[in-house]
Amino acid sequence: MSIDWTAFWQLGGHGIYVWPGYMAAAVLVALEAAWLLRRLRSGGPEDDA
Template sequence: MEWGSWSAFWSMGGNGLFVWGSYAVTFLCVAVELVLVIRRRRDTVRRLLRLRRAAPTGTGARRTTEEIFE
C-alpha cells in the first residue's frame, strides 16, 4: 500500500484506531510481562540467598521451611 501523506498513513484507510490501538495494547502487555518477570527473578534470587544464609553449615539440626522464611 502507498499513502500520499502521513495523515493517510496514520488513519490507515479508516482503520488506524484499530491498528494502532492493537499495537499499543500489545506493547503494554509485553512491557507488563517484562516487569513481572524481572520482579519474580529478583524475589527468587532474594529467597535463594536467604535460604543459603539460613542453611546449617555443620551437622546441626535441620530447620523447616517455615523457620527459614520467618
C-alpha cells in the first residue's frame, strides 16, 4: 500500500505527524463504542456466542 504524501503536504507539513495519531484514536473510540452498543443490545455478556 503506497501513500500519496502530496495530499498530506497540501494539508500542511505537520499533518503527516498529527493526523495519523488523531485518526487512530478516533478509530479506536468508534470501535469501542460500537462493541459496547452491540453488547448492550444483545442483552449482556451471557448472550455472547
